[in-house]
Amino acid sequence: xxxxxxxxxxxxxxxxxxxxRGAGAGAFASRRGLMLGPSVQSALExxxxxxxxSLLTILGVIxxxxxxxxxxxxxxxxxxxxxxxxxxxxxNVLTITPGATTTGGARGGAGTRQSLTQADADALTAVPHVxxxxxxxxxxxxxxxxxxxxNTRAQGVYPGFQAIGNWQMAExxxxxxxxxxxxxxxxxxxxxxxxxxxxxxxxxPLGQSILMNGQTYxxxxxxxxxGATGFGNQDDVAYIPFATARARLTNATFVxxxxxxxxxxxxxxxxxxxxxxxxxxxxQIAAGGSDDFTVRSPTQFVQTAQQSAQTLAILLIGIAxxxxxxGGIGIMNIMLVSVTERTREIxxxxxxxxxxxxxxxxxxxxxxxxxxxxGAAGILIGLGGGLALTHAFQLPFVLSVVAIALAVxxxxxxxxxxxxxxxxxxxxxxxxxxxxxx
Amino acid sequence: MRTDDAPAGAAERASDPDARDAVSxxxxxxxxxERLSDHESEGAHAVISVRRLAKVYRMxxxxxxxxxxxxxxxxxxxxxxxxxxxxxxxxxxMNLLGCLDRPTSGExxxxxxxxxxxxxxxxxxxxxxxxxxxxxxxxxxxRATALANVALPLLYAGMPREERERRARRALRIVGLGxxxxxHPQQLSGGQQxxxxxxxxxxxxxxxxxxxxxxxxxxxxxxxxxxxxxxRLNGFGLTIVLVTHEADIAAYAQRQISFRDGLVVSDQAVxxxxxxxxxxxxxxxxxxxxxxxGEPVRIREEQA
Numbered sequence: 188x189x190x191x192x193x194x195x196x197x198x199x200x201x202x203x204x205x206x207x208r209g210a211g212a213g214a215f216a217s218r219r220g221l222m223l224g225p226s227v228q229s230a231l232e233x234x235x236x237x238x239x240x241s242l243l244t245i246l247g248v249i250x251x252x253x254x255x256x257x258x259x260x261x262x263x264x265x266x267x268x269x270x271x272x273x274x275x276x277x278x279n280v281l282t283i284t285p286g287a288t289t290t291g292g293a294r295g296g297a298g299t300r301q302s303l304t305q306a307d308a309d310a311l312t313a314v315p316h317v318x319x320x321x322x323x324x325x326x327x328x329x330x331x332x333x334x335x336x337x338n339t340r341a342q343g344v345y346p347g348f349q350a351i352g353n354w355q356m357a358e359x360x361x362x363x364x365x366x367x368x369x370x371x372x373x374x375x376x377x378x379x380x381x382x383x384x385x386x387x388x389x390x391x392p393l394g395q396s397i398l399m400n401g402q403t404y405x406x407x408x409x410x411x412x413x414g415a416t417g418f419g420n421q422d423d424v425a426y427i428p429f430a431t432a433r434a435r436l437t438n439a440t441f442v443x444x445x446x447x448x449x450x451x452x453x454x455x456x457x458x459x460x461x462x463x464x465x466x467x468x469x470x471q472i473a474a475g476g477s478d479d480f481t482v483r484s485p486t487q488f489v490q491t492a493q494q495s496a497q498t499l500a501i502l503l504i505g506i507a508x509x510x511x512x513x514g515g516i517g518i519m520n521i522m523l524v525s526v527t528e529r530t531r532e533i534x535x536x537x538x539x540x541x542x543x544x545x546x547x548x549x550x551x552x553x554x555x556x557x558x559x560x561x562g563a564a565g566i567l568i569g570l571g572g573g574l575a576l577t578h579a580f581q582l583p584f585v586l587s588v589v590a591i592a593l594a595v596x597x598x599x600x601x602x603x604x605x606x607x608x609x610x611x612x613x614x615x616x617x618x619x620x621x622x623x624x625x
Numbered sequence: 626m627r628t629d630d631a632p633a634g635a636a637e638r639a640s641d642p643d644a645r646d647a648v649s650x651x652x653x654x655x656x657x658x659e660r661l662s663d664h665e666s667e668g669a670h671a672v673i674s675v676r677r678l679a680k681v682y683r684m685x686x687x688x689x690x691x692x693x694x695x696x697x698x699x700x701x702x703x704x705x706x707x708x709x710x711x712x713x714x715x716x717x718x719m720n721l722l723g724c725l726d727r728p729t730s731g732e733x734x735x736x737x738x739x740x741x742x743x744x745x746x747x748x749x750x751x752x753x754x755x756x757x758x759x760x761x762x763x764x765x766x767x768r769a770t771a772l773a774n775v776a777l778p779l780l781y782a783g784m785p786r787e788e789r790e791r792r793a794r795r796a797l798r799i800v801g802l803g804x805x806x807x808x809h810p811q812q813l814s815g816g817q818q819x820x821x822x823x824x825x826x827x828x829x830x831x832x833x834x835x836x837x838x839x840x841x842x843x844x845x846x847x848x849x850x851x852x853x854x855x856x857r858l859n860g861f862g863l864t865i866v867l868v869t870h871e872a873d874i875a876a877y878a879q880r881q882i883s884f885r886d887g888l889v890v891s892d893q894a895v896x897x898x899x900x901x902x903x904x905x906x907x908x909x910x911x912x913x914x915x916x917x918x919g920e921p922v923r924i925r926e927e928q929a
Contacts (some may be wrong), residue, residue: 218824224786225780225786232769233768236768531764532766534764535764535765535766536777536781537725537749537752537827538723538725538752538758538764539752539753539758539777539778539781540749540750540752540753540754540778540781540782540829541749541753541781542746542749542750543745543746543749544746545749545781551846574683580657619720619725619726622725622760622764
């Protein structure tokens with residue numbers, strides 16, 4: 188027994204006594220509803236006493252919430268990229284790809300079937316409200332510049348593609364109609380290509396010679412960066428005249444796609460119909476027959492992206508729901524065990540004046556703490572996973588507040604729903620029996 | 626607040642070396658009396674008034690009468706021992722007195738209030754405010770400190786945290802455990818645990834302390850110590866009802882009520898009430914050749 192300790196406690200004793208008498212009657216007259224603070228504290232103590240068990244119990248909730256958050260983060264990143272790309276395309280550009288539309292799968296179909304020709308593209312210039320048309324011929328290729336090399340995508344396009352793709356020049360100029368007509372070996376390089384071929388040596392790319400497929404091209408222009416928007420970096424490209432591509436790069440008869448710029452956004456729908464009609468006519472597709480090409484406007488791009496995001500979301504909600512139900516059952520199971528184990532504690536609490544509601548709330552709050560803890564851990568793990576995934580796919584990391592709020596809400600709901608029965612069972616115990624339990 | 630308290634604390638400390646016993650007696654006597662007197666304003670009723678109290682347990686088809694019409698009055702400040710062999714109905718009677726169970730018929734007036742028909746919540750509040758329990762098995766919460774255990778009833782009374790701890794500390798000092806506030810039950814001896822339980826029973830200033838075989842799990846000397854505390858509390862005016870099957874223990878009470886087959890068979894005053902404090906002093910005097918006899922037994926004997 189230390190002497191230093193006693194005086195400290197005593198020092199507060201005398202006034203405390205006076206205060207106690209004054210506050211006594213009032214304090215006893217009122218009861219607090221939930222006693223949230225002490226209940227949460229006692230819940231944490233109880234859960235901490237069985238930490239391994241608590242952790243295993245909330246694993247289901249953690250996995251469910253983490254999976255949802257991670258994939259939501261990934262989808263948000265993807266749609267951010269898609270939106271950026273659609274915005275980059277301009278709202279008045281129609282994209283025509285070979286192959287028929289299949290919901291959600293049309294994007295992958297580009298180039299898999301061959302039906303579009305340069306003649307198709309040229310014919311479309313006659314359609315009203317069409318400002319620019321360009322066929323695209325794509326090929327993956329290696330570019331050499333001095334000792335540097337870089338693998339990129341070379342695209343043969345008409346000079347008018349600068350307007351379609353809304354490209355600004357950082358240096359030099361876009362190739363001219365004359366270059367196209369004469370199939371000149373000239374190239375306009377994207378910023379990423381320049382960064383990899385010329386920046387290391389500190390050379391000004393303009394006027395330099397590069398080798399593509401063993402053939403020499405002259406760099407006439409460098410594009411302003413559109414910013415790396417993730418997978419399929421738009422700056423990682425080399426544009427060459429279409430005729431040059433046809434002659435030197437690939438001898439394909441068919442083009443990868445055709446892009447059409449409409450003069451005004453209001454005319455996009457009408458032009459889309461006219462373009463479709465003209466191509467059907469040219470491809471001799473009877474009315475009601477299935478097209479061998481797809482014409483999409485930017486809005487449709489968005490719709491397609493939204494559709495696939497929706498499908499993914501429904502799938503996710505399903506997985507999350509199953510995981511959370513499983514997690515909830517785990518919580519209910521462990522709470523029932525806990526009630527049984529702590530029967531005597533419940534008896535003691537009842538004997539010293541806990542109401543049935545107090546006991547119920549205690550266990551309810553414990554279940555809630557458990558599931559909310561699982562939810563919080565799941566959110567953190569999910570965000571970490573999402574961060575890693577978006578980083579791996581070079582997507583922007585978008586924090587979805589809605590998803591997090593939803594995860595918190597749902598995990599707490601799980602705690603309440605699945606914790607309710609054990610809590611009620613605890614509150615219905617007979618104090619005499621409970622006190623006698625060993 | 627601390628600065629205001631300092632002179633009072635210093636004054637108290639000054640008188641300290643004289644008698645450590647005073648920690649529990651002189652310091653707490655006025656205090657305890659004041660607290661207990663709160664209830665006197667509620668009227669001059671008997672604390673307990675039981676009329677034709679009966680309890681029948683049903684087990685399937687058969688009915689087992691545990692209490693068959695009991696009439697008992699306990700006045701304020703009495704120290705009553707309930708005795709009887711197992712199956713005599715004394716435990717049932719205890720559960721009814723403690724409002725842990727409801728009678729099949731009859732009336733139970735606690736502090737002038739008929740309680741057997743009250744709602745479950747009202748009965749919980751009643752237990753909280755008017756009854757303090759001391760059990761044979763201590764029944765402390767293992768995870769909670771002594772202080773938290775003692776403060777628990779105040780939590781259910783809806784008292785703010787500071788006030789809870791203040792009162793719990795005071796109750797622990799009354800039972801001589803002012804220096805064991807942060808200990809967990811497993812760090813305390815049986816006697817100390819029972820004293821924590823007594824502090825918990827006291828903390829809400831109950832009208833009635835119900836002790837169910839409080840010395841059953843303790844050795845003789847520690848049991849004596851517990852009885853000394855109960856007698857001292859009774860001396861301050863606390864009404865105590867003690868259930869025991871040991872005549873030795875019952876002899877510390879002022880009055881003995883014997884049960885048999887669900888009926889009261891005898892109800893008489895104890896002619897020669899034993900004093901646990903005196904007996905302890907004698908016991909210690911006999912045992913101590915090393916001069917420990919003068920020490921305050923309530924604190925010291927646990928450490929020996």
